[in-house]
Amino acid sequence: MKYLVLVFALFANSVLAHSxxxxxxxxxxxxxxEQGQTIDYEGLKLSAIKVVSDNHFSFITMADGKFWAAGAGDFEATxxxxxERPVHTSYPVPADGQFRFDYVLDGDLWQKKRWQDGKLVEQEVWRRMP
Structure with a gap:
């Protein structure tokens, strides 16, 4: 029975990563x-592409056509x-080494929210590319 639970857990994690x-x-x-001001991505003219594999992610973000940020590392999902646990970044990583998000996957839209001390500090919407 213990092996069945382990196989199911590994399969479930693989299915989630695949989604x-x-x-x-x-x-x-x-x-x-850092000053508590909400910064809208549209105002910064941000564009970005994120690539997610079975266990890793990478992204690059541009602001009005100029480099803004990039990161790569591994991730876990339920x-x-x-x-995300960034390994290579152009930005500071939190002391615990990760960024945790709640998310909803709705068709080709991936909506992510990050909370800190009970406050929403980041929200993103991504569309799956063909």
Missing amino acids: LKGSWQLVSGFYVD DSTYA
């Missing part, structure tokens, strides 16, 4: 900066949470 697997284009979003 996020692919190339994604940023649609919209915002983040809260049916409602997604945690």
